[in-house]
Amino acid sequence: xxxxxxxxxxxxxxxxxxxxxxxxxxxxxxxxxxxxxxxxxxxxxxxxxxxxxxxxxxxxxxxxxxxxxxxxxxxxxxxxxxxxxxxxxxxxxxxxxxxxxxxxxxxxxxxxxxxxxxxxxxxxxxxxxxxxxxxxxxxxxxxxxxxxxxxxxxxxxxxxxxxxxxxxxxxxxxxxxxxxxxxxxxxxxxxxxxxxxxxxxxxxxxxxxxxxxxxxxxxxxxxxxxxxxxxxxxxxxxxxxxxxxxxxxxxxxxxxxxxxxxxxxxxxxxxxxxxxxxxxxxxxxxxxxxxxxxxxxxxxxxxxxxxxxxxxxxxxxxxxxxxxxxxxxxxxxxxxxxxxxxxxxxxxxxxxxxxxxxxxxxxxxxxxxxxxxxxxxxxxxxxxxxxxxxxxxxxxxxxxxxxxxxxxxxxxxxxxxxxxxxxxxxxxxxxxxxxxxxxxxxxxxxx
Numbered sequence: 315x316x317x318x319x320x321x322x323x324x325x326x327x328x329x330x331x332x333x334x335x336x337x338x339x340x341x342x343x344x345x346x347x348x349x350x351x352x353x354x355x356x357x358x359x360x361x362x363x364x365x366x367x368x369x370x371x372x373x374x375x376x377x378x379x380x381x382x383x384x385x386x387x388x389x390x391x392x393x394x395x396x397x398x399x400x401x402x403x404x405x406x407x408x409x410x411x412x413x414x415x416x417x418x419x420x421x422x423x424x425x426x427x428x429x430x431x432x433x434x435x436x437x438x439x440x441x442x443x444x445x446x447x448x449x450x451x452x453x454x455x456x457x458x459x460x461x462x463x464x465x466x467x468x469x470x471x472x473x474x475x476x477x478x479x480x481x482x483x484x485x486x487x488x489x490x491x492x493x494x495x496x497x498x499x500x501x502x503x504x505x506x507x508x509x510x511x512x513x514x515x516x517x518x519x520x521x522x523x524x525x526x527x528x529x530x531x532x533x534x535x536x537x538x539x540x541x542x543x544x545x546x547x548x549x550x551x552x553x554x555x556x557x558x559x560x561x562x563x564x565x566x567x568x569x570x571x572x573x574x575x576x577x578x579x580x581x582x583x584x585x586x587x588x589x590x591x592x593x594x595x596x597x598x599x600x601x602x603x604x605x606x607x608x609x610x611x612x613x614x615x616x617x618x619x620x621x622x623x624x625x626x627x628x629x630x631x632x633x634x635x636x637x638x639x640x641x642x643x644x645x646x647x648x649x650x651x652x653x654x655x656x657x658x659x660x661x662x663x664x665x666x667x668x669x670x671x672x673x674x675x676x677x678x679x680x681x682x683x684x685x686x687x688x689x690x691x692x693x694x695x696x697x698x699x700x701x702x703x704x705x706x707x708x709x710x711x712x713x714x715x716x717x718x719x720x721x722x723x724x725x726x727x728x729x730x731x732x733x734x735x736x737x738x739x740x741x742x743x744x745x746x747x748x749x750x751x752x753x754x755x756x757x758x759x760x761x
Contacts, residue, residue: 323467324355327488331397331545334491338385338396345381345396345440349374352398352442355489363465365483367403368411369443374398377440384438392558393548395438400484400493402477403444404451405536406525407431414527415447415459415477417637418630428525430494430536430553437552442490445480449642451496451529452623453477454504454711457693458639465693466509468736472690475504475711478539482509485539492549493539498529499619500685500715502537503727507685507739510729512760513539514546517746518722521553530622533615533719543728543756550749561753568755571603571678578608579713580700581687584733589684589740592730595758603678605717607670610663615720617660620649664720671721675745680755685727685739686711718743726752728760 326334337343353371360366381396401407404414406424413419431441446464448456456479457463464479466472467487474483478495482505485493495502497515506513514537521536528534538549544561551558570593575581593600605611624646630637631646638646674681687710688698697704718725723743730740740759744752 324359324488325351326355326491326541328541329491330542331393331491331540331548334397335393335395339390345378345385346375348396349378349398349440349442352490355487356443359487359489362470363467363483363487364462365445365464365480365487365489366400367413367444367446367461367480370407370410370441373409374440374442377435381438381440391436391438392552394434394492394552397439397492398442398490399434399439400443400445400481400490401431401441402481402493402495403447404496404527405431405494407441407444410444412444412527413460415449415451415461417460418634420460426525429522431525433553433555434494439492439552445478445484445493447480448477449639450527450627451477451498451501452642452645454500454708456480456505458641460639463693466690468510469690471692472736473508473693473695475508475686475690477501479505481539482506482511482513485509485511485541491540492545495537495539496526496529497535497537497719498533499615499712499719502539503685503715503725503739503741504711506539506727508690508737510737511539511541512543512546512729513537513727514550515718515725516550516554516749517724520724520746521550528622528626530619532622533619535719543726543753543760546726547753561757567597567599568680569678570598570600571674571681572600573603573605573681573683575683575687575714577604578683578717579687579709580703580705581684581714582689582700582733585684585686585688585738588731588733588738592740592759593682597758598755600682601678603674603681605670605674607667611667611717611720613656614660614663614667615716617652617656618664618720620652621657624649624652667717668721671717671723675723679744679748680752681743683714683741685714685741687713689733689736689738714741722746724749724752726756728756730760
């Protein structure tokens with residue numbers, strides 16, 4: 315039933331954080347009104363999408379009332395003051411269930427806020443609930459969780475991508491204007507691409523992961539999903555503890571290194587063409603670049619992610635395997651086969667890859683490529699046809715995103731158009747410390 319238009323939309327669809335914040339500050343709406351709008355949208359839409367695991371109605375309304383009271387007293391916490399947000403369900407929110415998408419933690423209630431959630435609250439944001447995650451965030455499809463699959467608002471027979479699928483769906487459907495996700499191999503950018511929203515993975519370490527259940531601690535990043543790149547920028551600055559600043563347009567010509575995606579992973583030619591066409595904007599000097607060291611990059615990512623993930627879950631795999639979904643249990647068992655020497659070698663290969671990426675970013679300001687190799691497949695699909703061959707879906711989803719987790723550099727997925735009626739994302743990759751430049755260029759491509 316894919317039509318290329320969103321089937322169901324909530325209050326926040328096509329409304330930006332800047333617009334909403336201006337209305338709150340002008341007294342046209344209250345934070346309580348926005349929170350109630352979010353709750354109504356969830357009630358109306360989530361039955362067919364399954365973006366949310368838990369909705370904290372009472373806590374959200376209390377936070378909204380506090381936000382209104384503070385504004386009435388003259389205390390303005392910044393652009394997110396009074397804005398409803400959703401939080402991926404591997405991130406702790408005090409007093410609310412955090413299930414990790416797994417039967418292992420079905421009744422687990424967090425006692426403290428994760429540091430990133432505490433920073434959102436300090437910025438005045440209102441947490442409305444927890445969003446569906448692929449079990450333990452170990453999957454790119456978003457359709458394996460103890461509360462069932464999240465579904466793509468553009469076509470509920472299609473997957474959201476994962477592992478932050480619920481966050482992507484909640485934003486795409488207009489239930490909330492901003493959501494937190496995590497990204498270990500693409501788990502913010504993949505659902506952003508498949509659901510037609512923006513998703514930002516900051517540089518490694520830019521946003522604290524304390525209170526976030528680990529998948530692979532040296533690859534894990536906390537990121538944001540929003541309707542626009544500017545809204546992602548506002549969310550990122552709050553999470554990174556940076557003071558609010560107006561966006562600054564850089565009018566100079568920008569050098570962009572286009573990476574032909576097939577050098578990383580076989581990609582649907584229509585996806586490649588759509589993403590590349592999005593860069594046909596005045597002021598962008600686009601040239602082709604081809605990174606070296608790809609075999610080492612692939613070995614390093616696999617060995618590091620698998621070794622670190624198995625270290626987290628080894629006892630659960632041994633003692634209670636029946637509580638895992640089949641997909642995640644299988645990949646964790648495979649992860650347990652990684653040898654120690656492979657992990658040690660991978661650390662060196664990671665450093666070499668970081669050098670490759672740094673050298674590329676000395677030649678050009680930004681790198682660009684599609685976000686995923688294919689548009690959203692159907693829920694439960696595990697293979698996909700690309701260039702006439704059936705290939706595993708996992709690679710087609712993470713093949714273009716995982717290199718930038720290994721490098722630890724900021725990467726942003728933004729809407730680039732549609733293929734066969736389904737969204738396609740363009741990915742921009744930059745240098746740590748140059749995030750403002752990255753967002754400014756993104757605003758030229760996808761305002």
